[in-house]
Amino acid sequence: MPAAQDRDPTKLRSHRWLAPDDMRSFGHRSRMKGMGFDDIDFADRPVVAILNTWSEMNTCHTHFRNRADEVRRGILQSGGFPVEIPVMSLGEMMMKPTTMLYRNLLAMEVEEVLRCHPVDAAVLMGGCDKTVPAMLMGAISADIPSVFFPAGPMLKGLWKDVTLGSGSDVWKYWDERVAGNLCDSDWKGIENCIARSAGTCMTMGTASTMACVTEAMGFSLPGAATIPAVMADHCRLATQTGRRAVEMAWENLKPSDFMTEKSIDNGLMASLAIGGSTNAIVHLIAIAGRLGIELSLDRFDELSRITPVLGDIRPSGRFLMEDFQDAGGLPALLARMTDLLNMDCQTVNGVTLGEQVAGAEVINDEVIRTRQNPVSPAGGTCLLKGNLAPSGCVIKSLAADPKLLKHRGRAVVFENYPEMKAKIHDPDLDVDENSVLILRSAGPLGAPGFPEWGMLPIPKKLLEKGVRDMVRLSDARMSGTSYGTCVLHIAPESAAGGPLALVQNGDVIEIDIPQRTIHWEVSDDEIQARRESMPTSIPVPDRGYSHLYAKHVMQADKGCDFDFLVGRSPGMEPAIH
Structure with a gap:
């Protein structure tokens, strides 16, 4: 951090709004005073935005009202001027059809809120699944000093x-x-x-996965990802994050200064090592895209083959996030794989990742396994390719029944989610434990929004026989808390004309996870004949955000970002008129 005598207020971004002796800045200052602030509150101080996704419709963020005050305390302690700005809250449980439909909307809001206000740095308060990637995407595009503050998991x-x-x-x-x-x-x-306190899911679902990914990429303070939401440690983390945001404003430490291709790789490997959610793949592709980095599924699979699973955490393992925190948290896990990570990557903490995890200690070798005793030596999540998924699909093999990792069965096809829900427990459904359940119209365009429908339910008549897992294929996602032999993110999706749209009941599907293949046993001539009779148009809503979404969302293998938001921001700064 620059020494006090070296801090130049004229270099602060907010200086353009608040400092000049002109009519427009007079208006800015007078309105600040109309809110009860005085010159001493904001003059020559970094303005730090607290972007708060608190909502009474977001159970994961119940405690964010208090945490915002604790962040504010840290900003004031370090001589900054805190301003709380509410942004859209994506509450996973309550929003339908899926928060994924609105991830890009929050990302756009974060970007524009940061750009249009006199903000020198920001604390991004999120946690519930899509709030994490959305806020990172927006902050990266705005490229204003930003640090992420995760909601933390709930208690067991x-x-x-x-x-x-x-x-x-x-x-x-x-x-x-x-x-x-x-x-x-x-x-x-x-x-x-089951929901014992405020906070995100206490399993290694998407929320905790993305919190760990964020920390591994250097976007949050060390240890932030695993502290339970209601612990005093979490209060102190909030204050520490506020203090650090002020320092980042003086340093002008922007996302473009520390987020690199190597940082993205660190996030990917962390996700794999904790047995994390398959959703992290889609989000990381989108985050990388905002940096101008093309992250392919092939790169993900390359890293999957060499990254051991060390976190024995549900749903893939035995323990919960509270146990992970008590065992040493993410820094301790990362310290066990330093030979695989890019330890020279910079972080928001002002040090390298290597310096950040140095000295981290594992307290419990059952929760955070040794390299000699991993949950899996590699490949906890795998990429599959074949004629049913030309652009790829994924499976969390670690959460699947080992007997089904190589399987061949006849398709039982559901055209959409309502049809599946209506028919899945019909005693006359032509299905057995060897069948392959298929759901289509569940991708970014088809649902719309790419919902978490991929863990198709087991038919009741099979549950009654003791069946607890089957091979299930879809162009949907599944919750990070889900499990089973579920092949997901099939791309292109059925609504975009992907081969999944052409599968019929009785077609034979084969998956071979060790070989990373998925094969649809239908001849090319038959596929072509079916394609000629398939509708070619994709329905587009008439108005509003849904219209924008349908016109511009990309497929799963491209991260489902909007095509016009990919790539580095040109650094647009608003004119002060």
Whole structure:
């Protein structure tokens, strides 16, 4: 951080708004004073925006009102001027059809809010799944000094003597309820106990995965990703983050100064090493795109083949985020794979990643495994390619039944989610445990919004026989808390004319995870004949954001960003008239 005597207020971005002796700046200052501020509050001080995604429709962010005040305290401690600015809250549980539909909208809002205001630095307050990539994407495009503050996971759920993990256990116990093995009273008891506090899912779902990815890329303070939301440590982290944001403003440390292709690789490897959500792949491709970096699925698969899974965390493992924090958190895990990571990458903390994790200690070798005893030596999540997915698809093989990693079966096709929901438990459905369940019209355009429908339910008649996993294919995503042999993100999607649109009941599908292949056993001539009879137009909504989305969203293998937002921002600065 520059010494106090070296800090030049004229170099602050906010100086253009607040300092000149002209009529426009007079107006800016007078309106500040109309809010009760005086010159001493903002004159020659860094203006630090607190971008808060708090909402009473976002259960993950329940505590953000208090945390914003704690961030504010840190900004004031370091001589900054804090300004809280609300931005769109993407609450995963309540928003339909999916928060993924609105990720790019929040990214645009963050970018424009930062650019149009007299902001020298920003604290990005997010946590619930899509808020993390959205805020990073927007901050990268605005390229204003920014540091991410994660919501933190909730505490472990407890029901009777059972430790519950949100999401993962919901699926498990729902299957038992459908199979007739769980009574109404127990189901209600689980409902009352599974979400025990404020915070994101306590499993390694998308929220915690993206928090870990963000820390590994250097966009948050060390240890930030795993601190439970309601711990005093989380309050102190908020204040520390506010203090650091002021320092970043004086240093003018922008995302373009520390986010590189190597940083993206670090995020990818961290996601793989923790057995993270498949959604991280889509988000990382979009984040890289904002930096002008083309991150391919092939690069992801290349790193997957060499990255061991060290985090024994649900849904792929045994433990929960609270256990991960107690075991040493992400810095301890990263310290066990320094030979794989790019340790010279810079971070928002003003040091390299190597310096940041130096001395990190693993407290529990069961939660954070050694390299000699990994959860999996490599390949916890895999890329598949073949004639059903020319642009690729993914599977979290670590969360799949090992018996199904090489499987051949006949297709049972559902045209869309409503049809699947209506028919899946029909006793007359022509399905057995060897069938391959297929859902289409669930991608970025087809749903729309690319929802988390990829963990198709097991038919009731098979649940009653004891079946708990089947091969399931879709152009959807699935929750990071989900599990099972689910092939996801098939690209191109069915609504965009991908081969998935042409599959019929009874077609034979083969997946071979060790060989990274997916094959549809239909001749090229038959495929062509079916294609000639397929509608070619993609429906586009008539108005509003949905119209913009349908016209410009890219496919899963391109990160689902808008085509006009990819690439580095030209550094546009508003004129002060």
